[in-house]
Amino acid sequence: EILLTQSPATLFVSPGERATLSCRANQTVYSDLAWYQQKPGQPPRLLIYDGSTRAAGFPARFSGRGFGTEFTLTITNLQSEDCAVYYCQQFSQWPPGSFGLGTRVEIK
Amino acid sequence: QVHLQESGPGLVKPSQTLSLTCSVSGASIKTSEFFWSWVRQSGRDLEWIGYIFYTGITYYNPSLRGRISVSIDTSKNQFSLQLRSVTAADTAVYYCARDSRRGWVDSWGQGSLVTVSS
Numbered sequence: 617e618i619l620l621t622q623s624p625a626t627l628f629v630s631p632g633e634r635a636t637l638s639c640r641a642n643q644t645v646y647s648d649l650a651w652y653q654q655k656p657g658q659p660p661r662l663l664i665y666d667g668s669t670r671a672a673g674f675p676a677r678f679s680g681r682g683f684g685t686e687f688t689l690t691i692t693n694l695q696s697e698d699c700a701v702y703y704c705q706q707f708s709q710w711p712p713g714s715f716g717l718g719t720r721v722e723i724k
Numbered sequence: 725q726v727h728l729q730e731s732g733p734g735l736v737k738p739s740q741t742l743s744l745t746c747s748v749s750g751a752s753i754k755t756s757e758f759f760w761s762w763v764r765q766s767g768r769d770l771e772w773i774g775y776i777f778y779t780g781i782t783y784y785n786p787s788l789r790g791r792i793s794v795s796i797d798t799s800k801n802q803f804s805l806q807l808r809s810v811t812a813a814d815t816a817v818y819y820c821a822r823d824s825r826r827g828w829v830d831s832w833g834q835g836s837l838v839t840v841s842s
Contacts, residue, residue: 650828659819659832660770671830703770707827712785715770 618643618709620716622702628724635691637719639704644684648708651680651689654718655700663702664689696723726751728820728833736814736840742807744836746820747800754778754798759823762794762805764816765835771816775823776803810840 619642629635639649647667652660653674662671664680667687677692691698701720707713732744746760753760759775774784776794784792788807796803807814818838822831 648827652829659821659835660829661832662828662830665824665826665828701768703768705770705828710827711775711783712772713827714772718768 618645618706618714620704620706620714622704622716622719624719625717626720626722628722629691629694630724631694631696633694635694635698635721637689637691637702637721639682639687639689639716641685641687641706645706645708647683648706648710649680649682649687650705650707652703652705653700654703660703691721694721694723699723726822726831728822728831730818730820730833730836732836732838734837734839736810736838737842738811738840739809742810742814742818742838742840743804744818744820744838745802745804746833747802748822749801751822752798753796753801753803757825759825760794760796760803761821761823761829763819763821763829763832764814765819766816773805773807773818812840814838815840 621640623638651664653663654660668680701718703718704716727749729747736742761775762773776782791808793806817835819835820833821829
């Protein structure tokens with residue numbers, strides 16, 4: 617079973633600064649990783665797939681990178697509307713895929 | 725743009741069966757491009773439940789196998805979830821979703837909170 621560990625659990629970032637979120641897998645998932653953004657009361661929304669491909673509707677200040685067991689989601693020039701919980705999901709061993717427990721991004 | 729909407733009881737008694745239906749609009753579920761999935765969330769814990777293809781082929785999470793069944797009605801553009809013998813641990817927000825067939829979910833319903841309680 618592939619387990620995903622996200623860190624930190626909560627990240628406080630000043631407006632306009634950079635947020636760096638980590639997702640680590642306990643075994644390789646190659647580039648079979650997605651990121652989702654979830655705001656309160658809403659379903660998750662696909663943000664990144666295949667490790668680094670941005671989904672429609674998200675600006676270029678969201679970027680994903682990584683391969684194997686280490687992945688990063690970076691949000692540059694953080695805006696207030698970026699406050700959300702961000703989840704990673706692996707689909708290397710799918711079905712079923714597995715999700716991390718998320719990183720909450722808050723404004724400092 | 726595809727829209728998914730869950731419907732069903734919000735309260736289920738322990739040992740009974742949880743039943744939810746997902747109505748899809750804006751796209752036909754009779755397509756080879758996507759799977760139609762159920763995902764549940766309890767707090768920050770997201771768990772993929774299972775999927776169905778328009779042909780009726782299903783795959784279920786092994787952790788739930790034996791209690792779960794997913795069906796599809798292409799004439800109504802709907803698919804459904806049944807989870808049997810529920811316990812309090814099955815209390816969650818249940819999402820229906822469209823799966824890319826690669827494993828990521830590109831569209832989600834708004835979610836349906838189901839509480840298991842007597």
